Amino acid sequence: MTAPDIVLRAEGITKIYGGTVALDNVDFNVYRGKVNVLIGENGAGKSTLMKIIAGAETATRGRLLLEGQPVQFKSPREAARAGIGIIYQELNLFPNLSVAENIFLDQEALGRHGILVDRRRQQAEARRLLQRLEQPLDPQELVGHLRLGQQQIVEIAKALARDVRILIMDEPTSALTTAEVEILFRVIRELKAQGVSIIYISHKLEELLRIGDYVTVLRDSHRIAEAPVSAIDVNWLVEQMIGRSVSETYVHQERTPGQELLRVEHLRLPRPGGGLLLDDISFQVRAGEIVALYGLLGAGRTELLECLMGLHPEASGSLWIAGQRLRGRHVSERIAEGLVLVPEDRQREGLVPTLSVAQNIVLASLRRYLSGPVLSRKKELAAVRRLMGELGIKAPSPQTLIEALSGGNQQKVVVARGLLTEPRVMLLDEPTRGIDIGAKADLFRLMNRLASEGLGILFVSSELREVMSVADRILVLARGRLTGEFRREEASEEALVAAASAGQEPATAATRDEQAAHSPVQSGAADPVDRQTQAPAPAASASEERRHQTRPRA
Amino acid sequence: MRFVALIILVVIFSILSPDFLTLNDLTIVAEHVSINALLAIGQSFVILTAGIDLSVGSIVGLTAMVAGYLISQGLPLPMFGVVVYFNAWVVILIGLLVGIVLGLVNGLVITRLSVAPFIATLGMLYAARGLALLTSNGATFPDLGGDPSLGNTGFPFLGTGNILGVPMPIWLMILFGLVASFVASRTPFGRQVYAIGGNERAAQLSGIRVNRVKLLVYVISGFCAAMTGLVIASQLQAAQPATGESYELNAIAAVVLGGTSLFGGRGTILGSIIGAFVSTALLPQGADHDHDSRR
Ligand SMILES: Nc1ncnc2c1ncn2[C@@H]1O[C@H](COP(=O)(O)OP(=O)(O)OP(=O)(O)O)[C@@H](O)[C@H]1O
């Protein structure tokens, strides 16, 4: 029954959580030495299936066949012993331990007597792994001090440190920028060459077409289709996933921006060890304008948004909203003044895991839902229901604990909380992280609607397409400095990438080549090696057309 | 469900525990419980924010001693050459103020100086106990009935009086329990307490004034401890410096047994009150502690 090239097969897997059917009689094949893509909307059951394969959950019904033999994993440890590794969607690192300690957790390199941990060896080994991922992180750094994208790299390094024959990657690139995605793809190709079978989950469809060999689609807990990637295209994926075709994901609506809403002048943020994290940043956002902030990992984009929210008292510079100088020092004052931040790292900064969906949504605007001194459940629920509908948040009920939601739906809850404060300027840090293509389209449509209602929107994104097609204006940040500003019509992928890597090193010919190699236009759209014969994604051609002149700002 | 299990536990332990068989008068049991419950109610707010208050036992002691001092010695004002005696209500107010101030100090040390709650309140445990000893140089203030000629009678009512046949401490437990439950579950402050315990950073980013909420939480705990100190001094009609020693452990036990997570964010006030019943039944010193101080 099991074809020889299938290393692992899940048969008739059903998983029921309380009243929720997360998986319904799902079959899933993992082909040996291939990249097996799993795709589906938020809450379709992808992560649940992966947890079952990795031994973190047990299926209500169904079985797993490893090399044709039925296996049952009672714990992730047993699955690991069988050679199955997993990078969880919600990162699974210990913030109080160092990078090296996290990487070697549970398989510490021991010293001569087999009792003490050989730290030096671990650090050297960790450094080697990080080099392979081209991330110059200090192995002794505490993971809690790292940005989300860097943590994701550590999580990948952790999986690489283990000897695996099947590696599950549940949205490994959700916090990575284009350049790091390229590095990961190189590593994936190396792993494939070593015979490792990969299971790959992502909502970035172009990415899937580039790296995937086989694709399996889940919809509403059912397996809908399986196909070799060479036979399909983006439209097929979207149709299978959602059940209809999405006319346009990256919506943009023509608007004439109004008056200046947010003005930032000479913003400076000192780096703890000396130097500057943000160096003399000045810009404005106008009413009805969507501005994107693009840059590489560690460019200071998140810090910039945090400064605007008053989270860095050590920052200097001045802020105005609608001509009013902001003096408030605390987040609550900034919220009252009309700013709100949707943070990047939903686990660490967004969600309160002990509260329900509804309680998480109203958390930043409790004052609006009072009757007398008391929180009015009725008012709360009415507002929450409205937003859940507007954003399509899939949850059994508003009272469900937030942890029972799928990753993408948790993300929407954080966005909903920001919306409920009725801001004048909304700051979104990677708002589409982990949400499916339908939800992405919804979110962009919502951003457009808010902008036409006169809001100013400043959003951080690492996805070039998103940046180029949704924003009216793009600011590029590199090493804490604004290195480029482009109007929508002027922006091109090369110009953005060049501006984002400006000031990294003195621009020698060599580094310029390297940047070019990381640019998706170069290595993506027309790479015959890993892009098998297939219909070109509509996105690629669209972005091709948009390449015009540029105006880097030095 | 959890509460049902707890109540069954209470019943079983009540039957099994020799302490309970000797204390066959249920109202006496309830008085023991109510003292622990008052402390547990305050402690609940602290633990819900993922903090801890180790100083409550000492605040109990200091408040009792301050009340004892004011009733038996009055407040001497040497510059005017007089001694002022307050009426019982004013004594109670001053006692509560002591708890509020000490809670405020705890909160300020924790939020302004970023000292871990365990360490800050451990410091207060020693400091407040030291102050309690200083008020009398270690002696006991007996006879807190007051003197009609000085106009400071009526203090014993708090601990030994009753309304409709129900002892005052039980009324206090019910009152504090209802108010605290309401605050925790229905007000923005309560929601903020839960949010901070669940994820402090997310709470901060949502505009919650984390330091202010934390400060308040320690004030509430200090206030409840002061109330407890007054009740005990009033019950015994005496105040001794050792009053309330190790009560913090009973209170914490009650909170945790009542289902509140020491990591914060999860738990209820009702749970803590039930936990106070259970811990009074389970822990021998829980049932005994009042005997010690009655001696
Ligand atoms: N621990 C849990 N308790 C209850 N329900 C759960 C639990 N974990 C997942 N679910 C439910 O199972 C369904 C599938 O969730 P899953 O996390 O597998 O989705 P997903 O496909 O990974 O989505 P996403 O793309 O958003 O990550 C969802 O409806 C979710 O609410």
Ligand SMILES: [Mg+2]
């Ligand atoms: Mg998932």
